Amino acid sequence: MEIRRDFFMKKYESEFKIKTIKDYLKVKSKIIFTEYCRSIGVNPITVRGWLTLFQAYGEEGLIPQAPKKYSYETKIQAVSAYLNGEGTLKEISIKFKLRSPKQLRYWIIQYNNDKNLIKATPVRKKVVTMSKKTTLEERIEVVEYVTLHKHSYSEASEHFKVSYQQVRNWVLIVKKQGYSALADKRGRRGYIKEKNLTEVDKLKLENRQLKAELNKRNAIEAFEKKFEEIQRGE
Template sequence: MSKSPYTPEFRAKVSQEYLDGVGYYGYISAKYDIGKKTLQQWVAKYRIYGIVAFVHKLGNASYSSDFKTMCVKAVLSGEGSVDDIVVKYNISSRQVLRSWIKRYNVNRELKDYDPKREVYMAEARRKTTIEERKEIVEYCLKHNHDYKETAHIYDVSYSQVYSWVKKYDTNGEEGLSDKRGRHKTDDEVDELERLKRENLRLKRQLEEKDMVVELLKKVKEFERM
């Protein structure tokens, strides 16, 4: 799993500020430019596990099929919400638990997760809908292009995720359509379409640069604390 831009120490510090009454969720979220929902999850985990909750990540955690099933049933039986169960069992993220629930609801096997298992070579490529591909790409982009983790969570191959993200970067949602035949290159389309593609590529590059700049600002601010 890719490293979070927020260190365990930072997340613990922010959570403690809330518990100390420094401010409400909205105030602290704005102060550190983090999502309100993210902050609520940090605080909930920190209450129970302390800073340890932020040290153990998906990359070094093993989830057995029985554990996954137990957590899914806990949500479906009303024992708690997704967020409640994530906190109670210290699951790495709500997206991980949601992926287990999706698989369980469509009668797909919840397999043991061994962090040593590679997903670069998938056993088989399953069919996906355009909606699934959009969700998969969105998750991958929000998690620092972590193709491996995304492939594991959504039960697809590493190469599939990589291909969809690249197609999305080049052609937007249209690139995720499961079309027959070869996609036309820039040289094979008219001038207007070529300019549209180039504009989209430049927009993506600028967005990524802005993300990097903001991340560097946050790192420098944290280092000054």
């Protein structure tokens, strides 16, 4: 079978998109969707996206526009609606007039990685600004509170009574260098002086970090698996 050159083209004129969808709506009762897409030489996934936009916004949905900024309230309502089982990604996206289900999917992933999207409030809570002296174990607990339990820097600051900047610095240090880098090697300000880490201590910390990363990976995989199941059911 001959495949037209423009089958895999990524850019199409607005007029072509609009005509494609209008023509399909006229004949959809007489032809299978994939056959129609094949006849015009456009990927069915692409046409499906155009159809969704057309159904939600009409012809304007197929005309290029500047990136739209969504309000805090819209993000909360859309993600909450999906998580509460009020509809599929596509249905919720149309309901809240999102350009694409991909936008909602991104917000959901954001929520699962960092619940700031839902838990944040327009009025910032007062957070600790003064640095507090901490032990290595306390610093690790703070990092795990953020990375494993999905709390924000502000929440960790309030919970452990340490400064926002301390929390942020520790998380970034661990991401780049691991738990052992949180040890007091150079008399850092705010660190309680402790004995130098032995090789055994370093191995224990490395093992602890590996277990933490494994738990996080398992959680992400479980979410992705559930997400794929939902997608297949659409």
